[in-house]
Amino acid sequence: MTRFFLGITGASGHAYAEALLRALVAAGHEVDLSVTEAGAKVMRHELGIEAGTRGERLAQALPSWIGAPAARSVRAFASDAVEAPPSSGTALTGGAILCPCSMGTLARVSAGFSSNLVERAADVALKEGKKLVLVPRETPLSPLHLENMLRLSRLGAIILPAMPGFYHRPKRVEDLVGHVVGKILDRLGVEHSVGARWEGTEAPAEDAGVERPKSAEKSAEKDRSP
Ligand SMILES: Cc1cc2nc3c(=O)[nH]c(=O)nc-3n(C[C@H](O)[C@H](O)[C@H](O)COP(=O)(O)O)c2cc1C
Numbered sequence: 001m002t003r004f005f006l007g008i009t010g011a012s013g014h015a016y017a018e019a020l021l022r023a024l025v026a027a028g029h030e031v032d033l034s035v036t037e038a039g040a041k042v043m044r045h046e047l048g049i050e051a052g053t054r055g056e057r058l059a060q061a062l063p064s065w066i067g068a069p070a071a072r073s074v075r076a077f078a079s080d081a082v083e084a085p086p087s088s089g090t091a092l093t094g095g096a097i098l099c100p101c102s103m104g105t106l107a108r109v110s111a112g113f114s115s116n117l118v119e120r121a122a123d124v125a126l127k128e129g130k131k132l133v134l135v136p137r138e139t140p141l142s143p144l145h146l147e148n149m150l151r152l153s154r155l156g157a158i159i160l161p162a163m164p165g166f167y168h169r170p171k172r173v174e175d176l177v178g179h180v181v182g183k184i185l186d187r188l189g190v191e192h193s194v195g196a197r198w199e200g201t202e203a204p205a206e207d208a209g210v211e212r213p214k215s216a217e218k219s220a221e222k223d224r225s226p
Helices: 014-026 037-047 055-066 103-110 117-128 143-154 173-188 214-224
Strands: 003-008 030-035 074-077 096-101 132-136
Touching: 003 014, 003 117, 014 030, 014 037, 014 055, 014 096, 014 173, 030 037, 030 055, 030 117, 055 074, 096 103, 096 117, 096 173, 103 117, 103 132, 103 143, 117 132, 132 143, 132 173
Parallel strands: 003 030, 003 096, 030 074, 096 132
Antiparallel strands: none
């Protein structure tokens, strides 16, 4: 079991945060969770969850949000709880994920400016050499956004934009969300079955005695269809 810090900010894409939270707990991990003030507003808008900015409010929302058993693996902290364990390098174990990460939080983290627990936990991960995965969501990106990402990448943070691919032929929003969340879990070293894994498009040569994957058969059938 590893404990991760998940910071949810005011960027759009709270479905990613929800899927990530569920996946971390399902994989047997514990999560310290904090939502920024703007994050609480976007969460209400996108998920209909009243997280508030107080840890107690967020803790109360968790059982109906992700289910009571999963909620037991999550500790909720107020956004201004700078005295909470994730504020210290002695407490953090598996790393921090900011998902989704707003351009505001990204800028403050890149400047080492910790105005709340989410930014402080990211700062701690950087100074302790722990994993820091940032999942920015914005478009288009200004040179300032790009410079902030480059600076953080050079400092060792993993910049993993909420930018799902379509090559796995998603059918539902969940498939798109799972594509990004699977990549986050891969970078954290968490075993999972979230999101499809790419198996290639090319069918192996038939005379090589290699079994033809079903996906290749389907695509070959499609190519032959009028
Ligand atoms: C509905 C909604 C969607 C937003 N989406 C984004 C977004 O995708 N990316 C972003 O950087 N900011 C977005 N914002 C703006 C941020 O919430 C705002 O800059 C806020 O100050 C960020 O604060 P935080 O970094 O402390 O969470 C959005 C705001 C709202 C209300």
